Amino acid sequence: MAAPRSTRRTHLRPRPRPRTPLRPRTPLRPRTPLPTRLLAHLQTWRPYTLWYPGLVGLAGAALAGGDPPARWLAVAWAAPTLGWVAGHYLGDWFDRRLDAISKPQRPIPSGRLSPRAAVAAGLVCATAMTGLALWANWRSLAVAAAAAAGIVAYSRVLKGRGLSGNVMRGALTALALLFGAMAVQAWPPWHALPFALAFWAHDTASNLVGTVRDVDGDRQGGYATLPVRRGVRRAAYTAAALYLAALAMAAAALAATPSSASPPDGPAGAAVLLAAAAGCGGCAFAPLLRSPGRITAPRALRAHQVLVAERLVLAAAVLATGAGAAPALAVLVPCLAVSVVTQARMRAAYEFPAPPHRPAPVPDPGP
Secondary structure (H helix, E strand, O other): OOOOOOOOOOOOOOOOOOOOOOOOOOOOOOOOOHHHHHHHHHHHHOOOOOHHHHHHHHHHHHHHOOOOOHHHHHHHHHHHHHHHHHHHHHHHHHOHHHHHHHOOOOOOOOOOOOHHHHHHHHHHHHHHHHHHHHHHOHHHHHHHHHHHHHHHHHHHHHOOOOHHHHHHHHHHHHHHHHHHHHOOOOOOOHHHHHHHHHHHHHHHHHHHHHHHHOHHHHHHHOOOOHHHHHOHHHHHHHHHHHHHHHHHHHHHHHHHOOHHHOOOOHHHHHHHHHHHHHHHHHHHHHHHHHOOOOOOHHHHHHHHHHHHHHHHHHHHHHHHHHHOHHHHHHHHHHHHHHHHHHHHHHHHHHHOOOHHHOOOOOOOOOO
């Protein structure tokens, strides 16, 4: 007889799973203090250059003539300034790997400004510039779009490809002048175009001096700028030639401006300011061209610092052409004062890291 079947239930225990070792938690990165982040944004703006695009835009509005309302003059100032700041944010984002090699103290490679924040701030500024363009004159959207495309093309593609990058950078200032004129009327006047060409040549030269300053870091980062490919001395002479061409075009544009488009004291005031700008330019280029040996980065920085101040005087000369000497001086003096003071306090530390991190100088291949 078979044994009775047990009615007692048996519960099978699940086989214990092998325990995997716990991964150590990645420590959270401490949040950058707000004052540090604000200072990083301020450094990204380059306050010593911040006044230049607005002054150029205001000069374009003055060349357009008439008596525009203050709000359109404000747009002529603000929109190029916003585009300028957007270019700084996006340019620093594109250059973050190069800056990590040659300028690790800058906001993004130092960690004081996140790449995401830089892109977001740049897009906000570009959007605000576009909105102002649409508000003032829908036709100026083409100029704003060309400026935005130029910023990306320069930072992403052309900056490390020789003279084409410098030319693109100079074109952005020419667009700022045309935008300023279109902020107060439908189309820029014909006599504004020679001044735009003068700014184009001038800022191509100024940007080229900046590449002379950055030649060691650009060479290490693989950027084939003109000083890297042809030598700093040839780049300096090219910049000087472009600068002289800019002065000649500005003088010719001043002479060709119709008397009806300029107040009585406009031409005389503009001529004096243009002569002052030429004197500053001579002080910038003479040490570069007379340097007996290799043009060092500090020497190139000093030349560029002079050009940063000089171009404010040049823009004021164009402003005086259309608005008169007194308004031009009233705008120039505070802008120049802020630019000089902030350059003295901030510029060298922004351009050059502490000595242990500086890229080693490479012998100049010469022309």
